[in-house]
Amino acid sequence: MKKSCAIILSLALVLALCSCGGGKAGGEDDDAPYTIALIAPQTGDNAQYGNAYVTGLTVLCDEVNSSGGINGRKLEFEVFDDASDAAQSTNMAQIVTGDEKYIAAIGSYTSTCALAFAPIFDEAKMPVLVPNSGNSHIATDYSYTFQRGMTIPIESALLSRYAVEKFGGKRVALIALNNDAGLEFMTNAREAIEKLAAAGTDCRLVAAETFNEGEVRDYTALCQKIKESGPDIIVVNLGYVECATILVQAQQVGLTDVQWLGNQSMYTTDFTNLVGDAGIGFCVGTGFYADNPDEGVREFVSACKAVDGKVPNAYQRNAYECAAMIAKCLRDGATTRGELYDALLGIDYWDGKTGGNKWINRQVEEDYIILQYQGDAEWQMLELEG
16 A cells, blocks of 8 residues: 655755755645644654554555545655654654644654643644644644543543542552653652542552653563552553553463553554553553454554554554545645534544543543453453453
């Protein structure tokens, strides 16, 4: 399948491309493609998430263009590699906002990067759709960002309530990265557990541990500390690499008689390939399930597999739906960044191909389902009471 994207991996190449001009979104060349800029990691530890975004946008652009495009114009995207580095994200944002060729942007993967470039998009009055980054300030502190992923305050409170009310957890431990998203997760998860306890629920927080991303490889001391606190459920907000490593090392220290519950970063074949049998029983909360029998989901999964051979998860899905919203607004008549922004603001409920969601103040609310890992890359949806 032909991919409707151009991957731009160096600043020099980006500058060269930008200097060559090209059709402007609302400009003189009515036959020029509409072009979305994707700012996402293509190199570094988080490249797999940027690659997932590329797959999602490829599927959407192929669908649009195979059906005749948007009012006779193709939809394309170009990728700007930020390597999950905040300084690089701001550099990419300055280039993108400075070139009218790009009608909108999608990205980035981390909250730190999204927070870094958000003021640049505000200044340029250019809409940027953030697929998964969960720090709530991305939308509340800035006006031109739209957060497709569940924000950390909503998700962390939801998972904490699930840990207590659906799994019956009484002694809860938390683990997160020491970054913008992880610290906000800790604050809101702690508050949710304390609120449940104050209302009379038999639960309490017994441990809360953070660590710096990329600086720790041996988690045995952390696992031992968590084990000594005696939790019956552990709620994590982590990337899949750290989570898989922790689960393996938790078994090595005997931290086994406990339920694990995490964010949807672990709902990926990359996680299951890495964690092996140590991940059996691990649960995730997610708004997207690849084995959903819904026809739209089935078509999306098939199209993603045709692009990269992988079963998609929330990362491909959210990037796809972000681009689908842009395409819908363009079809409905938006031709400039300002018109597109106004059209996006007018969406109260998005009935997407892979599922629907509410939009409230440029942030998303959707129901989560719980999936449990069964081994051999298989997940099962749980029917939990509470």
